[in-house]
Amino acid sequence: MALYSEKVxxxxxxxxxxxxxxxxxxIGEVGNAKCGDIMKMYLKIDNDIITDVKFETFGCGSAxxxxxxxxxxxxxxxxxxxxxxxxxxVAEALDGLPAHKIHCSVLAEEAIKSAIDDYNARKKAx
Amino acid sequence: xxIYADNAATTKMSRTAIDAMIPYMESVYGNPSSLYEIGxxxxxxxxxxxxxxxxxxxxxDPSTIIFTSGGSEADNQALLSGxxxxxxxxxxxxxxxxxxxxxxxxxxxRLEKAGFEVTLLDVHEDGLIRPSELExxxxxxxxxxxxxxxxxxxxxxxxIREIGKICRDKGVIFHTDAVQAVGHIPxxxxxxxxxxxxxxxxxxxxxxxxGFLYARKGVRLTSLIEGGAQERxxxxxxxxxxxxxxxxxxxxxxxxxxSEDSKTLTALRDRLIEGLSRIPHSVLNGDPVKRLPxxxxxCFEGIEGESLLLLLDDKxxxxxxxxxxxxxxxxxxxxxxxxxxxxxxxxGSLRLSLSEDATxxxxxxxxxxxxxxxxxxxxxxxxxxxxxxxxxxFIL
Ligand SMILES: Cc1ncc(COP(=O)(O)O)c(C=O)c1O
Ligand SMILES: [Zn+2]
Numbered sequence: 001m002a003l004y005s006e007k008v009x010x011x012x013x014x015x016x017x018x019x020x021x022x023x024x025x026x027i028g029e030v031g032n033a034k035c036g037d038i039m040k041m042y043l044k045i046d047n048d049i050i051t052d053v054k055f056e057t058f059g060c061g062s063a064x065x066x067x068x069x070x071x072x073x074x075x076x077x078x079x080x081x082x083x084x085x086x087x088x089x090v091a092e093a094l095d096g097l098p099a100h101k102i103h104c105s106v107l108a109e110e111a112i113k114s115a116i117d118d119y120n121a122r123k124k125a126x
Numbered sequence: 127x128x129i130y131a132d133n134a135a136t137t138k139m140s141r142t143a144i145d146a147m148i149p150y151m152e153s154v155y156g157n158p159s160s161l162y163e164i165g166x167x168x169x170x171x172x173x174x175x176x177x178x179x180x181x182x183x184x185x186x187d188p189s190t191i192i193f194t195s196g197g198s199e200a201d202n203q204a205l206l207s208g209x210x211x212x213x214x215x216x217x218x219x220x221x222x223x224x225x226x227x228x229x230x231x232x233x234x235x236r237l238e239k240a241g242f243e244v245t246l247l248d249v250h251e252d253g254l255i256r257p258s259e260l261e262x263x264x265x266x267x268x269x270x271x272x273x274x275x276x277x278x279x280x281x282x283x284x285x286i287r288e289i290g291k292i293c294r295d296k297g298v299i300f301h302t303d304a305v306q307a308v309g310h311i312p313x314x315x316x317x318x319x320x321x322x323x324x325x326x327x328x329x330x331x332x333x334x335x336x337g338f339l340y341a342r343k344g345v346r347l348t349s350l351i352e353g354g355a356q357e358r359x360x361x362x363x364x365x366x367x368x369x370x371x372x373x374x375x376x377x378x379x380x381x382x383x384x385s386e387d388s389k390t391l392t393a394l395r396d397r398l399i400e401g402l403s404r405i406p407h408s409v410l411n412g413d414p415v416k417r418l419p420x421x422x423x424x425c426f427e428g429i430e431g432e433s434l435l436l437l438l439d440d441k442x443x444x445x446x447x448x449x450x451x452x453x454x455x456x457x458x459x460x461x462x463x464x465x466x467x468x469x470x471x472x473x474g475s476l477r478l479s480l481s482e483d484a485t486x487x488x489x490x491x492x493x494x495x496x497x498x499x500x501x502x503x504x505x506x507x508x509x510x511x512x513x514x515x516x517x518x519x520f521i522l
Pocket of ligand 1: 134195199229276335
């Protein structure tokens with residue numbers, strides 16, 4: 001028995017949407033080096049639709065795979081829908097995570113929310 | 127390529143160790159406590175193993191060896207026994223170090239709950255304690271000192287002889303967890319002034335679930351397991367004869383090959399250290415010289431250890447890390463924290479522990495693989511981005 005599901009390993013080995021968006025409309029960074037996982041999300045938003053998303057992650061297999069999966073789940077989606085994304089949904093889409101690894105997937109949900117908050121704050125400031 | 131580089135976690139059993147076990151399962155399977163021949167043959171073998179084991183760690187008295195289920199049990203029994211002897215004299219203070227194995231640290235926690243006071247010595251950045259600091263910590267009510275011979279994560283070898291001498295002079299019982307040392311570096315309980323010592327077979331190519339506790343004559347052990355009269359009433363339960371015979375054969379073999387093995391292994395280790403040191407913003411954990419022949423432990427800034435291990439596994443390399451995410455707790459290795467690595471850096475640690483049959487080609491392959499994986503992970507690490515863009519300062 002492997003530690004992670006095939007799905008987790010696939011996203012871990014071949015993470016989707018890795019990198020940065022230079023002129024991102026919203027950026028969110030969560031976690032800290034003390035706890036061991038840090039995630040940064042970059043969003044490109046057009047008409048309240050997430051047209052592009054990229055991530056950078058410092059963290060374990062679970063953290064990298066859930067960042068990757070989460071970006072796939074929100075790409076092309078309206079902001080309202082992306083705001084609803086939960087870490088359970090991310091974990092389920094990955095065919096489950098070991099119990100002690102759930103906390104790493106929470107960061108993906110938080111990173112997206114933080115990036116959308118950043119976008120909203122910027123819009124308000126305009 | 128398949129490279130098992132986690133020999134500090136456990137080792138592959140040697141052919142000698144496997145062969146030594148079989149007769150005691152197939153033909154001499156009697157209970158050593160039984161009076162008929164097949165039982166007495168097993169008893170004889172067991173006592174022969176005890177004599178040989180004692181000799182291999184420098185003890186001429188076989189009755190100083192108690193066979194246990196491994197290192198953890200030996201550690202538990204040693205600490206409990208030392209504490210019990212202290213209690214009888216009204217001495218309730220124990221000294222150990224911050225980077226002991228959990229078998230020791232958790233036993234100390236239990237003793238604290240039972241009313242003992244525990245002082246944990248600092249481990250310096252080189253992964254070594256200072257004997258002078260130990261000497262200063264010893265009080266009139268100190269009953270026991272426990273300092274590991276060699277550390278399981280960073281491989282540093284403590285000045286055990288000097289520590290033992292201090293304890294002997296002060297009349298304090300000295301225990302050492304020698305699980306990582308026995309079979310790998312010379313250990314001599316007499317010369318090293320050791321009162322109690324723990325060892326475990328699966329760290330020197332013997333079977334798992336077998337180990338022993340050495341206790342010098344006069345150091346009275348407390349039994350952890352009540353029952354029959356085995357092991358001079360210090361450890362009940364029918365003896366694991368196949369395991370003990372196998373462990374003894376493994377230890378004999380390891381000790382007979384030790385000086386040769388440690389020469390080749392040290393050369394491979396040093397090449398590995400040299401190769402990995404070329405990775406920018408990395409650091410070797412623990413003294414470069416006073417360390418186990420096969421142990422290499424690095425921190426790489428900007429990456430996390432578990433993802434490093436998974437990708438190395440994909441390249442056929444089995445290694446380990448002190449990152450929080452590999453341990454299932456939120457904290458990285460207490461050993462790395464004890465030598466002053468801060469959390470950010472401790473998460474990016476890698477331990478490679480080579481076996482005696484490692485080759486130079488394997489070492490080159492590991493250097494290449496680790497360098498590639500570290501660079502790849504840094505490529506999408508937000509921490510690395512902050513470091514390289516100057517937003518944060520490099521620690522390493
Ligand atoms: C230093 C040290 N002490 C104790 C132990 C525990 O030994 P065992 O696994 O035989 O219980 C280990 C091994 O995990 C160790 O490395
Ligand atoms: Zn994690």
